[in-house]
Amino acid sequence: MPSFSARGSPHKQQQYQRRRQEIRQQRKSLPIASVEKRLVDEARKNDTLIIVGETGSGKTTQLPQFLYDGGFCQDGKVIGITQPRRVAAQTVAKRVAEECNDQLGRKVGYSIRFDDSTSNATRIKYMTDGLLLREALLDPLLSKYSVIVVDEAHERTVHTDVLLGLLKKVQHSRANASKNGKTLPDVLGHSQNLTQKSCQGSRCAPLKLIIMSASLDAKCFSDYFGGAKAVHVQGRQYPVDILYTYQPEPDYLDATLVTIFQIHLEEGPGDILAFLTGQEEIESLERLIYERARLLPPESSKIWVTPIYSSLPSEQQMNAFKSAPAGTRKVVLATNIAETSVTITGIKYVIDPGMVKARAYNPVTGMESLIIIPVSKAQALQRSGRAGREGPGKCFRLFQESEFDKLVDSTVPEIKRCNLSNVVLQLKALGIDDIIDPVGHQMARLPLDPMYSKALIVSSELKCLEEMLIVVSMLSVESIFFSPREKLEEARAARKGFESSEGDHITLVNVYRAAAECLEKSKNANAKEKTMEKALNRWCRENFINHRSLKHAFDVHSQIQGHVQQMGLNLSSCGDDMVLFRRCLTAAFFLNAAMRQPDGSYRALATGQSVQTHPSSVLFRTKPDCVIFNELVRTTQNYIKNLTRIDPLWLAELAPQYYATED
Ligand SMILES: Nc1ncnc2c1ncn2[C@@H]1O[C@H](COP(=O)(O)OP(=O)(O)OP(=O)(O)O)[C@@H](O)[C@H]1O
Numbered sequence: 001m002p003s004f005s006a007r008g009s010p011h012k013q014q015q016y017q018r019r020r021q022e023i024r025q026q027r028k029s030l031p032i033a034s035v036e037k038r039l040v041d042e043a044r045k046n047d048t049l050i051i052v053g054e055t056g057s058g059k060t061t062q063l064p065q066f067l068y069d070g071g072f073c074q075d076g077k078v079i080g081i082t083q084p085r086r087v088a089a090q091t092v093a094k095r096v097a098e099e100c101n102d103q104l105g106r107k108v109g110y111s112i113r114f115d116d117s118t119s120n121a122t123r124i125k126y127m128t129d130g131l132l133l134r135e136a137l138l139d140p141l142l143s144k145y146s147v148i149v150v151d152e153a154h155e156r157t158v159h160t161d162v163l164l165g166l167l168k169k170v171q172h173s174r175a176n177a178s179k180n181g182k183t184l185p186d187v188l189g190h191s192q193n194l195t196q197k198s199c200q201g202s203r204c205a206p207l208k209l210i211i212m213s214a215s216l217d218a219k220c221f222s223d224y225f226g227g228a229k230a231v232h233v234q235g236r237q238y239p240v241d242i243l244y245t246y247q248p249e250p251d252y253l254d255a256t257l258v259t260i261f262q263i264h265l266e267e268g269p270g271d272i273l274a275f276l277t278g279q280e281e282i283e284s285l286e287r288l289i290y291e292r293a294r295l296l297p298p299e300s301s302k303i304w305v306t307p308i309y310s311s312l313p314s315e316q317q318m319n320a321f322k323s324a325p326a327g328t329r330k331v332v333l334a335t336n337i338a339e340t341s342v343t344i345t346g347i348k349y350v351i352d353p354g355m356v357k358a359r360a361y362n363p364v365t366g367m368e369s370l371i372i373i374p375v376s377k378a379q380a381l382q383r384s385g386r387a388g389r390e391g392p393g394k395c396f397r398l399f400q401e402s403e404f405d406k407l408v409d410s411t412v413p414e415i416k417r418c419n420l421s422n423v424v425l426q427l428k429a430l431g432i433d434d435i436i437d438p439v440g441h442q443m444a445r446l447p448l449d450p451m452y453s454k455a456l457i458v459s460s461e462l463k464c465l466e467e468m469l470i471v472v473s474m475l476s477v478e479s480i481f482f483s484p485r486e487k488l489e490e491a492r493a494a495r496k497g498f499e500s501s502e503g504d505h506i507t508l509v510n511v512y513r514a515a516a517e518c519l520e521k522s523k524n525a526n527a528k529e530k531t532m533e534k535a536l537n538r539w540c541r542e543n544f545i546n547h548r549s550l551k552h553a554f555d556v557h558s559q560i561q562g563h564v565q566q567m568g569l570n571l572s573s574c575g576d577d578m579v580l581f582r583r584c585l586t587a588a589f590f591l592n593a594a595m596r597q598p599d600g601s602y603r604a605l606a607t608g609q610s611v612q613t614h615p616s617s618v619l620f621r622t623k624p625d626c627v628i629f630n631e632l633v634r635t636t637q638n639y640i641k642n643l644t645r646i647d648p649l650w651l652a653e654l655a656p657q658y659y660a661t662e663d
Pocket residue numbers: 030053054055056057058059060061062091095213214237340341342343345385388389390
């Protein structure tokens with residue numbers, strides 16, 4: 001493996017050497033460093049191992065490197081480490097690649113949905129747990145992996161839980177095969193033709209499984225894996241002082257604002273990380289911080305607010321990981337996506353109001369919604385663990401100590417509080433349930449929500465798969481339209497050019513086609529790739545389209561197109577017949593239909609819930625009688641987003657099993 005050295009000026013060389021030295025020192029000082037040999041030995045001896053160690057002890061970044069050095073990647077095998085969140089997989093992989101003195105995507109890489117930064121050379125692979133589940137569909141024995149490390153297992157996301165069940169099965173099959181001296185192709189038989197090349201003909205080695213967390217109920221996991229061995233890693237690198245409020249805080253947003261300024265004005269240098277429950281809270285707090293900072297004397301007004309939440313384009317998410325300019329204090333406003341695994345440069349102070357937005361599923365109405373609830377002790381611990389990673393830190397909990405004692409130990413597993421359609425499909429497709437419906441199997445292989453996968457299959461039958469592919473790609477990325485505050489009117493006017501009076505889906509198709517046409521034009525003019533890229537960039541700027549989201553949509557489009565072609569679906573277009581396309585949208589999304597009520601609100605037909613059209617929809621003002629929608633967001637009200645006008649009679653015609661009534 002090549003290592004890198006700095007070329008150029010002696011100054012650069014020095015800087016580079018200093019950085020390498022810093023990293024070596026830092027790694028050595030981690031608590032986990034002193035137990036490297038023991039952990040590798042335990043991993044050799046035990047097929048399943050549970051590792052519990054405090055936040056910041058070095059589990060996520062170091063263990064995979066110990067295993068690599070311990071020989072677990074011989075024969076080209078890979079160590080896979082799963083994370084519940086994309087941002088953790090991305091940032092931790094970057095850090096570990098740097099620690100290994102290698103480029104990201106070579107020895108160390110990450111793979112998350114629609115973003116793969118790995119190569120054939122990758123041996124340490126960070127990924128989301130959902131991604132590994134999908135890989136298991138293509139390679140049921142996960143044959144390229146020697147070890148799977150399930151990190152942050154305490155989070156108990158649906159994907160983690162399903163993955164643990166699946167890994168137990170995979171371990172069993174590989175252990176059996178290994179005992180019988182079989183090779184992987186023997187075990188896979190003829191039912192799967194997707195064996196990993198690297199394993200062909202090699203002995204089927206057992207799969208090692210390591211489950212890690214800072215706050216794990218080790219016994220429950222150990223029991224599940226037949227009394228698996230648990231190892232505790234003692235100690236943390238730096239202390240974190242925990243402070244509580246004397247009184248209950250009636251308004252946690254206001255209390256967060258006050259605490260940010262208290263820290264800013266009274267504490268020493270160091271950046272602040274505050275946990276909020278969602279985008280709206282983050283945006284309004286960001287505004288309030290800047291407003292208040294303006295009232296301070298110039299020498300203390302230097303604050304840089306950087307938000308991080310899941311629907312923020314990932315380029316902007318990464319801003320939170322950058323250092324603030326000298327003399328400026330960085331304030332990161334985050335949802336719980338920054339709660340586990342990540343290390344954010346500069347953070348010394350953490351503010352934890354103790355609340356989180358969580359998914360809740362009502363099996364009676366069939367509706368999934370997001371509600372704000374108190375965090376669990378495990379979550380509070382993780383949040384405080386984001387301080388004290390580069391030096392001693394402080395965590396301000398905006399509740400009383402007595403309240404902390406009342407928190408539940410760990411969050412109710414997500415599997416108990418969400419809509420399980422996706423998981424059930426995946427499980428069925430993985431053969432965990434006997435009944436594998438051929439459509440379900442096809443759907444589970446697409447990296448999409450079941451409703452979108454079904455939409456593609458339906459649209460292929462109705463001959464408008466091309467248009468549906470565009471819609472699904474555009475809905476799979478962050479916001480396509482871009483409205484800078486200072487140019488709202490111009491942005492609105494530009495958007496008008498794409499708008500369809502039939503709704504948002506066709507509007508998205510119009511944007512995609514116009515962008516594709518712009519690319520086509522420069523291609524016809526024999527432009528080089530760079531020039532084409534520039535032309536598209538300019539086009540996006542002129543039309544107030546988010547260039548990154550659009551490129552992402554192109555990328556998603558080509559990936560899904562590859563899948564649907566493999567599935568043998570008919571890639572036809574309905575051309576300009578938008579009635580046909582709206583009928584197709586109805587057939588696909590009939591479960592999300594809503595009728596206008598006399599007061600201008602809507603009623604979701606499947607659930608009877610009262611909902612409003614979202615202001616971002618092109619149908620916000622026209623308010624047609626009947627619509628289908630793609631998203632229900634609950635903020636101050638229930639809003640439906642991404643709408644298309646439909647004829648209510650189509651519902652009974654196209655989804656008679658659901659809507660046909662006697663009259
Ligand atoms: N991107 C980074 N930049 C600087 N230091 C980092 C970075 N990532 C990790 N570190 C350092 O490595 C230490 C260990 O991080 P690591 O994520 O391995 O710990 P962990 O035990 O997995 O913690 P957690 O349970 O909180 O994820 C951090 O406390 C920090 O000092």
